Amino acid sequence: MSTDPVRLSEQQRKFTQMYQALRTRICLLDYAPGQRLSEVTLAEEFGVSRTPLRRVLGRLESEGLLKSVQSVGTIVTDVDIEELTQTYQLRMELAEMIGRLSPVEVTPDLVERFRSILRRCDELVRTPDPRRFAQVNMDFLNVLLDLTENEPFREISERLYYRTTRIWIKSIARMDLAEEMQIFRREVADVLSAVEIGALDAVGHIRRSHIAMSFTRLRQGKAREEMQVSA
């Protein structure tokens, strides 16, 4: 009688597919901030009419990743320094909560997923690459969010991450990439150590400090850029 809740309807699958594809492209900088997207082109690519595609664009707009302007186009948003600062401050505070909000029991499978991330970090240290880094960083976030069962917390953390991560990635590509890869590898290694002994509160503290330091470096990098631009 009732449909299997695990099996989503075709329209939902299609929506999710388009949504994740576009979000990934935006966060991996395949679509740069300021770039204009075409509804008709994207609709053709995904094999749907403009209507369902616009639904997806509307969702991405509500999350601050796109902005539709009448008669102009659908534009990938940029993030100004003020909003970046506020978002990072909030993410810092949120990250620390993870050990307090419905932490899951650490399974061997979960540990293995962190180890897998660490191995990919090792590759990145050997051959740095901004795009692959962005991908690993995204996957790292997803494993981290699986440390808690608090769904609203997961939603919000994900939302805030996607809001600003591409700005960080963009900035990193202009900084000392090799150094950033080593710093990130160390963060993953620290988190893995904490997860292995089930110390999820420690994970929160590690994350908090790394988010804080990332933002400091990002801000310094941006300041350097602006000096070069004005020079």
Next chain:
Amino acid sequence: MSTDPVRLSEQQRKFTQMYQALRTRICLLDYAPGQRLSEVTLAEEFGVSRTPLRRVLGRLESEGLLKSVQSVGTIVTDVDIEELTQTYQLRMELAEMIGRLSPVEVTPDLVERFRSILRRCDELVRTPDPRRFAQVNMDFLNVLLDLTENEPFREISERLYYRTTRIWIKSIARMDLAEEMQIFRREVADVLSAVEIGALDAVGHIRRSHIAMSFTRLRQGKAREEMQVSA
């Protein structure tokens, strides 16, 4: 050259108007959880076609207040006890942050807005009424959010509030309403005292404890209801 950012386009105004109207109706229980809404009826009421209305419904769906089901209708969501618990836990932690995230300077105007809320509480204590209580509670939240300039924090706090407040209101209507009015009045009075001396960190602590106690009472009330139902 550039358009005045204060003056929104007609479509944006219309969107906001419809969005806030529907959200308010849902949160004031004019639309009860489980109720089915009609796209055509609402579109007619607001004097637009289904297309722009569906945009609004999509936004409310992304915030978890509605759920559109193919061929069935657009249904006001309910919130199960698990999600309610998780949301309240998160809101507790978030509430405490307000003093740490870009607190504003307290102006006489701001204090007056809190005093205004307190006066409306006095009326509520004299003549309790669930719907008017819901309205004052909503306005109280909005003044509270004006204590910080951290926009992502404001967005998220608002989102989480609207997600669950109607369940609380529904529950309160079946509890000791007069007692709840007095408790709420005390919270507002406590917050006002803290605001008057500029102690925004204290506001955070007061809010945290009140959210925690509200949830405890809500859970007890729901437990009592279930016992009556099964009896």
Next chain:
DNA sequence: TAGGATTTGTGCGTATGTATT
């Protein structure tokens, strides 16, 4: 079991508004 009524989802043509030449 089947068919009709109803409601959301989709496709497409047109309206509206912006930017550029």
Next chain:
DNA sequence: TAATACATACGCACAAATCCT
């Protein structure tokens, strides 16, 4: 300054799916 090109916003008709008789 005006006209033209172009992209999103909107309205409507139809398709698809569910529920009830």
